[in-house]
Amino acid sequence: MDIRIGMLGFGFMGKTHAYAVENLKYFYKNLPFTARITALCTAHKDTSCAACAEYGFDRACGSEDEIISDPDIDAVDVCTPNIFHYETVKKILRAKKHVMCEKPLAVTYEEAAELARLADEAGVTTQIVFNNRYMAPVLRAKQLIDSGRLGDIIGFRSAYLHNSCMDPNKPAGWKQTGEYGGGVLRDLGSHAIDLVYYLCGDFERVSGKSLIYYRERAGMDGAVWKTTADEAFYITAQLKSGAIGTIEANKLTVGVNDDLSIFVHGTRGSLRFSLMDPNFLEFYDGSLPGGDYGGDRGVTRIECVNRYPEPGGVFPGVKAPVGWLRGHVGNMYNFCSAVYEGRQAAPSFFDGARISAVIDAAERSDRADGAFVAVAQP
Ligand SMILES: NC(=O)c1ccc[n+]([C@@H]2O[C@H](COP(=O)([O-])OP(=O)(O)OC[C@H]3O[C@@H](n4cnc5c(N)ncnc54)[C@H](O)[C@@H]3O)[C@@H](O)[C@H]2O)c1
Incomplete structure (x- = not known):
């Protein structure tokens, strides 16, 4: 089976998804299907054409409707700004095409709930992108919690911290703009909320507080502009199970880069994951005995390095930490650039x-x- 994908949007996430599609065959053994991006639509036809020329996709389209109505496209990958998800996904579902949509599914709950209902009715394959669920330490955390190694979950702390709102002179992008469905809660908060939902269960009630620290900043055109979306958001949440915890999404945290972390504690143990330390899951097994000088008690740093089960565990193998492949890409680029430029390489x-x-x-x-x-x- 050849899955022909039409892609909408080719910014940061469009490129990320295209990289994933093209490299599936390296990471998963004997795939029973192939997948390729056959058509692309971005906000402007010329950027679609340029991306198709650069990345080798078959066809640039001038409108999303061209992709959605094309009988030769099986699935649509939605990587556009949040504000467009609702109308676009509705059209895709009406056309009975499979659809993957970047988070958040829609800007409002009403829209998202409607899309979930329409997805059920359409009978096609649908998926929202919560990519952090596929990190090996997060999968291991899920295994530990589901097998009862933490006991009953008492609480959690989930946080996604960036420093990207710290420069008020940097022109705002759509992610800082309420009119585009921006704001840190939808952007980073959706990931932090999903990790709690995935690992600990569904929500009962929350208390939330937003913060805009830089009330004025440079707008999209560089001129002084009133900030229209939250720069930080703090939640206290109670789950249906009774567990209570905090969730923070923050783009004002100077000194961090892409710092998603979760700490979950139960009656028998606790665990901690940080996206900046993606090869490990920390697990404290409270059932191990203490004793003189500490006994066996303490935090185990589980080495999750690429330990994906078959068919996903063959490449790059358990000796290759996350990030190792990037060194090889850099190495190949160095050699090819030197060949191209007719010079010696180092x-x-x-x-x-x-x-x-x-x-x-x-x-x-x-x-x-x-x-x-x-x-x-x-
Ligand atoms: N899962 C993740 O880790 C992650 C990370 C970043 C962003 N996202 C999500 O991905 C989506 C895209 O974010 P991004 O960072 O790639 O944004 P971006 O600004 O880098 O790219 C947006 C792309 O959409 C195109 N576009 C805009 N309007 C369009 C329209 N009407 N039709 C077709 N194309 C249009 C633009 O030309 C551009 O190519 C957002 O929903 C965002 O929340 C997810």
């Missing part, structure tokens, strides 16, 4: 020979029972 074969010289000397030393030996010089 590290060079000279550098390679220097490493071999050290290996050779170390082995000679080993044979001489560890005596110092000279490293061969060029």
